[in-house]
Amino acid sequence: MKDAKRPEVIRPSARAADALREIRLTRDYTRHAEGSVLVEFGDTKVLCNASVEAGVPRWLRGKNQGWVTAEYGMLPRATHSRSGREASHGKQGGRTLEIQRLIGRSLRAAVNLKKLGEFTITVDCDVIQADGGTRTASITGGCVALVDAIRHLQREKLIKSDPFQQLVSAISVGIYKGVPVVDLDYPEDSKADTDLNVVMTEGGGLIEVQGTAEANAFDRAELNAMLDLAETAGARLFEHQREALGIRG
Amino acid sequence: MKDAKRPEVIRPSARAADALREIRLTRDYTRHAEGSVLVEFGDTKVLCNASVEAGVPRWLRGKNQGWVTAEYGMLPRATHSRSGREASHGKQGGRTLEIQRLIGRSLRAAVNLKKLGEFTITVDCDVIQADGGTRTASITGGCVALVDAIRHLQREKLIKSDPFQQLVSAISVGIYKGVPVVDLDYPEDSKADTDLNVVMTEGGGLIEVQGTAEANAFDRAELNAMLDLAETAGARLFEHQREALGIRG
């Protein structure tokens, strides 16, 4: 592992190793969803719509709790070359299912399901344009949409107590040409040795850590360097979320 | 059929019977597709991405011509209440297939497939927000994206002659509370007696005419009144397309 501070490593985007891309969270992006957020991590753009529905899945009925789940999709031409439409192929691919399971687990950490009552909130994360980091953008933006959906339930007096527990955000970190870097865009992601997605809580806790060695195995020191970068990035992401939501930090 | 000029019929939007919603065509909306247009008919917003791929479907191989096709989808929360994700259900519904077949047939009228050479242009029309008229917006916006994709092929010198033939646009007309009206939004569409989608060429020709009596049958006079409205609307849509594309009328 090289030293991230060393100046000669130039990321394709010319960003510093610890620099995030421009982050934007636009609430009320569409008008029907109870929470609707366009999240942008640079050129990665994901529309996160949180929908409230009365009732819970069959296996939760009568347990006096709610449910939060997520679905993920990519528009066919969100990527460099067109990928087939999953609806037309007749099934969601493994990558899609893996990502939407990750988003769902992550967002459930933001909510006290007991206090949610028998409501289901589904957060649809649809990638309009992809440039690396779509799953971490989805979690970060999806959490804001989820909060808006919870606020809707409260405003409509459909629930009494507040099920919101904590903000959740996510970032990718990796080892690019031997240097730990944060928020990889596609040119970096496709060449990185290691790719680590980290989902965090405002309190500094870890919700999910998913690291994959693409070419060579990584060691504990590299893992720690990546987690340090993720921690710093997380602080900034929570600021963005709080600002978007008008929450004082 | 009542007289469209009679003042007492008030459309939910307060528009005049022959008034279109605000039409917007934003080119280069995403960065990967060879043609990428966000089309807005009021609150109906559809992202139309035209993708160029070398080769043609198996049944056209060796026939020395190209192909233009379309796919249509709705984001799950483009509508008032969330509809299931087709990729998750494992198939595209009948309405989706019917619409994408209509869009494909319509857009092929814009192109000389012989001159296109062995390329396939797929126009993905994904509805970001629905408020009536998604199929007509898709055709109108998809045609602009298609032209951009053709221009890309020419710029890259992949084709020699110009396969572009003519602009194609589409509009919905209907009978609402007995009065023929143009460009129905969702509140009108859901209560209209008759719904007619008209696909037109710049030269005044008809490509597709699809009329459905929702409650009561319609007669030839009503059909003609609706077609008159569509003709007038078509002229304005072609202006919007030409303006977006920088073509002199």
Place this chain on the structure above:
Amino acid sequence: MKDAKRPEVIRPSARAADALREIRLTRDYTRHAEGSVLVEFGDTKVLCNASVEAGVPRWLRGKNQGWVTAEYGMLPRATHSRSGREASHGKQGGRTLEIQRLIGRSLRAAVNLKKLGEFTITVDCDVIQADGGTRTASITGGCVALVDAIRHLQREKLIKSDPFQQLVSAISVGIYKGVPVVDLDYPEDSKADTDLNVVMTEGGGLIEVQGTAEANAFDRAELNAMLDLAETAGARLFEHQREALGIRG
């Protein structure tokens, strides 16, 4: 558009421009269905079976009304070359879904769903042999089967009032070698410039108008000429239906 009366245009079948093929409606073609009609438009043969079932689809429950729907299929060798069996492919194609949606909408115009009560009538239209016009034959024959199914409900005293509203029939018209012609068979259909399917009520009303320009756009005059042909044809189709059903005109 040429003059339909001009003698030199010879249809492949040598029919006059306004001549239907031989129409036959054979009731009680199979013995299990509540209504079972073999409809023949020349060599196009479709078996239309109307089945009565108690209950309505989930989304209509408790609304105190019935439902009429249709399904369409082609036997694999109904056509010149064998087409794959949809059951084996695992899904119905877009054309099939588009056609069965059209048949269902058309047949619902024949029935007062409120008076039908909580029954569902499914009209299965299975093409035994195809020679153009299978969807219009299906509607025309399916309507007769539907009436028989309604009569069954009345005979069995399962409903009190009569939900039958009006006969519905359908015909294809087109522009073949510049001349408007009615009831296109396959050789014409595959070469026609324009293809228009018209669904009509006995009272002269229009239920569905679906016109498609195959090669060149059509104009309002051509559309009107085709609709004139359809109107005349409709009158004859209603006679066939009334005769088959033993209804006085």
Place this chain on the structure above:
Amino acid sequence: MKDAKRPEVIRPSARAADALREIRLTRDYTRHAEGSVLVEFGDTKVLCNASVEAGVPRWLRGKNQGWVTAEYGMLPRATHSRSGREASHGKQGGRTLEIQRLIGRSLRAAVNLKKLGEFTITVDCDVIQADGGTRTASITGGCVALVDAIRHLQREKLIKSDPFQQLVSAISVGIYKGVPVVDLDYPEDSKADTDLNVVMTEGGGLIEVQGTAEANAFDRAELNAMLDLAETAGARLFEHQREALGIRG
């Protein structure tokens, strides 16, 4: 097992224990297929269309032989109550697959695949009306359609030697109220203790024997009594096939 000759057992159809229903084989029933036979075993009516296609399945390529296969389907209202359309359910049921595998294996016994050359003959057996014995009718009628398809290949001089080997026919036998009976119709079939389908060659050989005890096990004596009935029935079926085909016995 009771004695089949005892007069007091009355089959629902009043037929004698060894009496077949009326058998009809109508060739050239539809006009597109190379072989098209409507087979009727009483009220059971199956349309058997044999289609010739150049080429063989991938796993037979280069082996210098042909292939014969079958597909089976039931129109949704071929039966007393409507059964769902398999194309709409997205898959063929186990019963359908089991039957079409049986038909395919049986018909291959009629043909020398080496002499067929690299052609595939697909025999589609679609049940128009069901009253028991659809699989045996399919085999018996399908064999005639298959012979017609082979004759077509010879007439068109697409093959040189004659791949036809022998006629194949099939019949159901069973134990009904303790008595062995032949050619069970639906009222018998649904109450029979044992159901045995027998596929035979003209030379008296057995191709398939599929016996199932519905309620009580059967013994060797009963099996032999049923096979005796099948053998006698087979002789008559081969006569029907030869007569239909104009072959001297």
Place this chain on the structure above:
Amino acid sequence: MKDAKRPEVIRPSARAADALREIRLTRDYTRHAEGSVLVEFGDTKVLCNASVEAGVPRWLRGKNQGWVTAEYGMLPRATHSRSGREASHGKQGGRTLEIQRLIGRSLRAAVNLKKLGEFTITVDCDVIQADGGTRTASITGGCVALVDAIRHLQREKLIKSDPFQQLVSAISVGIYKGVPVVDLDYPEDSKADTDLNVVMTEGGGLIEVQGTAEANAFDRAELNAMLDLAETAGARLFEHQREALGIRG
């Protein structure tokens, strides 16, 4: 048909014509299922797990009876060359469905469904290693697992009377190089002229007889010779089952 006693026919396994492979029935093979049996017919190894679930399929509700069903699967590399995983292909093949229907029908003969009460027992037969005869091994082993599941219901006092009726076992017989042989392994099975699967009851009754001529038709004498072999084999299989279950014969 040659004489099975003639010494010169040497089976690939060097077994005598009437010799079974080594049969092993290992109960309690896995720990979760109410009945879990590994059945081995030589190198053919099938894990048969019987699972008890409260309730019956929808179409049996309220009929005051239970249900016994089976599912069959092959691990992808149970065979010489890897076959695709059916779960990944998205459907069970025709052979799989045919076999699991056979197993289910056969095992239902072992049980009085009325006495079972509203419980469903599903017997999963998963082939760990295949060497011919997987369906007959599945029935023979599945029956032992089924008895264990019934004993579980009795031990847990979930049912009062004993629904067990009789043991059921199955064996394959065939004509190999002109000689009737029993319990065919894969090298024999793949070259046999005729293949017959016989499902029997302890009392000597026949439940299922499924014979297929692979190359040449077989005659009644051959069928009888094969059934004789099956009968003898059945007696030994029932001994194995009784011994495994600790039942006195």
Place this chain on the structure above:
Amino acid sequence: MKDAKRPEVIRPSARAADALREIRLTRDYTRHAEGSVLVEFGDTKVLCNASVEAGVPRWLRGKNQGWVTAEYGMLPRATHSRSGREASHGKQGGRTLEIQRLIGRSLRAAVNLKKLGEFTITVDCDVIQADGGTRTASITGGCVALVDAIRHLQREKLIKSDPFQQLVSAISVGIYKGVPVVDLDYPEDSKADTDLNVVMTEGGGLIEVQGTAEANAFDRAELNAMLDLAETAGARLFEHQREALGIRG
């Protein structure tokens, strides 16, 4: 986080916090696969069959390299209550796809794909009995099967150089009642606060790190404690693998 050394925490299995279950690797478990290993982590039993096939997936053709992939499945009654058969449901669930993607990525780290040549090795991991840790057992056992498949290719002289790079093993660690523990069985896994799966190389490198907070977020100290446990466990797993393969450490 409590101190793992503190004696009062009693795991359901009474194991020490750093104690693995009994690990067994049985090679040549079935006879057809090129590598066939039954791996047991206590009561978790997974059959890992590695199959060699000539050729590579379409997207790798002509790149002069091989491919290693994995498929994962659970027998329906591998678990406490029966879960539906994925082949019958018509698709693999998200959990299955996520696990088989993880196994595939992990095993590819063991192999130099360039040296493998144009062969595909598919490792099928089928869970015979589940008691927690099926994915880590699959990787650990699958790696041994993979080595056997590579040795087969070498023995058969199908490849010249040795594509084997390094052993790969995997273990689950977690926080159970506040204490970091290794190799969680089902009773622990279902109640653990955090679950971390770690895939390692012999050289001490990390291939995959997948941590999930089930109830409460975890912190860096807990993550490190878990990784320490995984590292120690890894050393023992590599010993087991080397011993099974007869490799000197």
